[in-house]
Amino acid sequence: MSSITKKAIMATLFLSFIIYTSFVYTTGTANDAGENMITEQSKNGKLLFQKYNCVACHQLYGLGGYMGPDITNVISGKGKGPGYAKAFLKSGTQRMPDFHLSDNEIEELVAYLTYVDKTGVSPVKRFKINYNGTVAQN
Ligand code: HEC
Structure with a gap:
């Protein structure tokens, strides 16, 4: 050459x-797709999520405490949704404390959970891997 x-x-x-x-x-x-999805209301919800330390018992994206369930996809989950989440936040259960949240705080927390729901899936999907390393379609 x-x-x-x-x-x-x-x-x-x-x-x-x-x-x-x-x-x-x-x-x-x-462009940051996540930045476009977050609203003022869900930002406030995030602060409330931190203030009430929800992560002590719940996981988001698989990380957090294990007393309560993972709530990453509670908004789109089968048989669940915003109304379902609100019911827990409104009065708690025998195992989840009642935080005496105002209606506005509940709306903000649900807005935050809606944002989280759109940005991740948990538990992570498991795919079948073919012998040659490609992912199997199912
Ligand atoms: C002391 C632990 C604890 C804390 C703190 C806590 N939770 Fe919970 N939460 C639970 C438990 C346990 C359950 C399951 C309750 C049951 O089935 O009776 C639950 C259930 C839920 C559910 C329904 C989940 C599902 O998939 O069924 C949502 C939504 C929820 N919590 C949101 C929150 C939010 C938001 C906060 C913070 C404001 C919070 N929790 C704080 C323990 C907690």
């Missing part, structure tokens, strides 16, 4: 690297 060809290959690779890098660090990271 002539040295001109080598230099041409090197220049092409270098140029591709520059173009790709500038794409990744500009438009490639420009």
